[in-house]
Amino acid sequence: MSEVILELRDVAIYQKENLVLSEINLSISEGEFVYLIGKTGSGKSSFMKTLYGDLPLTQGSGNIVEYDLRTLKEKDIPFLRRKLGIVFQDFKLLPDRTINDNLLFVLKATGWTDKNKITSRIDEVLTKVGMATKGFKFPHQLSGGEQQRVAIARALLNDPELILADEPTGNLDPQTSVEVMKVLQDINKNGRTILMATHDYALLLKFPSKTLKCDGSKVFEVVQKNV
Numbered sequence: 001m002s003e004v005i006l007e008l009r010d011v012a013i014y015q016k017e018n019l020v021l022s023e024i025n026l027s028i029s030e031g032e033f034v035y036l037i038g039k040t041g042s043g044k045s046s047f048m049k050t051l052y053g054d055l056p057l058t059q060g061s062g063n064i065v066e067y068d069l070r071t072l073k074e075k076d077i078p079f080l081r082r083k084l085g086i087v088f089q090d091f092k093l094l095p096d097r098t099i100n101d102n103l104l105f106v107l108k109a110t111g112w113t114d115k116n117k118i119t120s121r122i123d124e125v126l127t128k129v130g131m132a133t134k135g136f137k138f139p140h141q142l143s144g145g146e147q148q149r150v151a152i153a154r155a156l157l158n159d160p161e162l163i164l165a166d167e168p169t170g171n172l173d174p175q176t177s178v179e180v181m182k183v184l185q186d187i188n189k190n191g192r193t194i195l196m197a198t199h200d201y202a203l204l205l206k207f208p209s210k211t212l213k214c215d216g217s218k219v220f221e222v223v224q225k226n227v
């Protein structure tokens with residue numbers, strides 16, 4: 001049995017006083033690739049935010065990469081996020097510095113000091129996403145797909161146990177989406193667990209995998225033909 005990386009029991013998620021999702025019971029094990037789908041406003045982002053500590057868990061119980069979401073303190077959040085690689089729809093690269101310096105910024109902020117190790121880690125993650133020759137460029141000099149690959153590389157820097165990707169292809173054209181998806185699939189094949197929120201049903205058909213759906217304030221697993 002592979003290790004459980006995320007487990008939620010009887011969880012309800014609120015935005016302010018509004019109930020967004022309730023009675024969530026699910027678990028994700030090491031090595032899985034899981035989609036989270038649902039219409040706009042169905043609660044995908046709220047769900048993801050709860051997992052990385054942006055929305056406090058106030059009802060039910062939740063464990064993620066060995067953190068208890070219910071008792072998570074403000075000071076624990078940076079440490080939780082080191083064990084998670086988070087990828088957003090809008091890339092969130094720092095526009096005023098090169099790709100290498102974007103990655104350097106994260107490594108320094110997470111305690112890396114050895115220059116040789118830093119250089120080789122940056123090279124390693126950029127190679128993984130096929131961007132090894134572009135480290136000297138600024139974000140605006142890259143296409144959307146390339147920026148997203150860099151954002152994925154950044155998420156890999158600290159060897160996360162789980163990657164949370166919130167609409168990672170949301171700003172990309174269909175062909176570029178497939179390329180970014182292939183990068184995520186490769187990373188998953190190398191053993192990394194990935195939870196990806198998306199409303200891109202074409203991707204689901206092309207790369208079928210376990211699928212959770214947010215609908216009518218519930219989250220449930222669906223079989224592909226019912227997506």
Ligand SMILES: Nc1ncnc2c1ncn2[C@@H]1O[C@H](COP(=O)(O)OP(=O)(O)OP(=O)(O)O)[C@@H](O)[C@H]1O
Pocket residue numbers: 015016018020038039040041042043044045046047199
């Ligand atoms: N900061 C907030 N304050 C109050 N309500 C919010 C906030 N963020 C989201 N909501 C509400 O919570 C519900 C779920 O929103 P959420 O962003 O999680 O959905 P989503 O499925 O990710 O949608 P999308 O695909 O458009 O991002 C919506 O009704 C939304 O209006």
